[in-house]
Amino acid sequence: MFDPWNDADDSGTVFRDMITLALAGFVCMVLLLLPHVNPPGEEGKGVAATEPPGNVIIEARWDDKLRTDVDLWVQAPGDVPVGYSNKSGLIFNLLRDDLGSYADPTEINFETAFSRGIPPGEYAINVHLFRNLDNVFPIFVRVVARVKAEHESGAATIAATRVRLDHEGQEVTAFRFKLTERGELEPGSLHALHKPLRSARK
Incomplete structure (x- = not known):
């Protein structure tokens, strides 16, 4: 109650x-x-999703099915060669060192290097066949160079080629080119005259 x-x-x-x-x-x-x-981002402001980092972007891609270790070597004007044993210089950084499908959780055989800034002068890009566990030859590597200048909205491809590697230890120059202070390709400067980078890394 x-x-x-x-x-x-x-x-x-x-x-x-x-x-x-x-x-x-x-x-x-x-x-x-x-x-x-x-908060929702402003349209066109998604930098991380649409614009690649760095100013000069070098990419190397080869057969995803192979246990083949291809190494990318790059050199900017006045800087040391950058590759698997020296992953950074004053200008370039090697961001992905791929060992092929061997000991790799991904299915993509791909290496890439990015630069900080675009110093004018000559750039050299090499590929080196470090190891080929499948013993399949030749190995074809697609190499692309792109440049994102400060006044541009995206990265423009300035050079692309397909490099053939026939034996382990082989180092081939994919291309060399010169960039102006504005990050533009200097006319007539693109060629593939061999320049050793791996052996000259010191």
């Missing part, structure tokens, strides 16, 4: 009301903060 002079029932009701109000306040705060947790 309800006793109007008993405070026990009132204290239980007050406690439940306080909990309900606190919970309602918390839900309101969460709803008010949700739009600010991950």
